[in-house]
Amino acid sequence: MLIKLVRQGLGSIIVFIDWLTRPKMIQRSAEQQARADAKAKSLKLYQLYACPFCVKTRRTIRRLNITIETLDVSEGSPYRTQLEQGGGKFQVPCLLIEKPGETTWMYESAEIIDYLNKEFSEDALRAG
Template sequence: MSLPAVSDLNRLSLYMRPSCPYCVRVADFCGQAEIALENRNIAEGIHLEALMTGGGKRQVPCLQIIDDQGQSHWLYESLDIIGYLKQQFAI
C-alpha cells in the first residue's frame, strides 16, 4: 500500500516507548534532521489503545500519518519510518 505524501508535521505522530531502542533510533534521526514529531508514549493507555485499534499491533515505533482526507495510515519498522521521513522532508 502506498503512503500519502505529507509535509505538515501536524499530520504525523510517533507511537513509541522511551526505553525502546528502535524508537530511540527514530528519535535520534529526528533530532539530527530537526523534525519535531509529536511523540505518543504507549505507556499511556489512550495511546496504546489508539495504536492497537488503528495500526493493528502493539509494536513500536509506529508512525501515524493522516492524509488529506483525514484517513490514518500506520507505518511500522524504524528503518521504514526513517526512510519515509527522509523522502517527505527531502533529507
C-alpha cells in the same frame, strides 16, 4: 520480573548513550523550516521512551530538525489502545501519517526513517 529490570536497565543505558551522542540538527532557510514544521504536524509517533528502535527513530527526527508529537504507549496509556485498534497491533515505533482522506499507520523503524528522510529532504520540501 528480572527480565523487565534488565530491559529497563539496558533501555536507560541506550537513552544515556543517545543523549551523549545526539546527532547534529540540519539547518534550513526560514522558509524551508516553515514548510518542514507544517508538514510534521500531520505526523505522530507512537513510542516507548527506552525502546532502542524508538531511540533510533527519534535520532532521525532530531537530525532532520522537525517536531513530531510523541505518544507514549506504556501499559495503561490510552495511546496503547489507540495504536492497537488503529494500526492493528502493538508494536513501536509506529508513525501515524494523517493526510486528507488518508490515514497510514507505518510500523518498522527502518521504513519510518526512510520515509522521514525522503519527506523532509530539501527537494521534497521545495516541491511542497
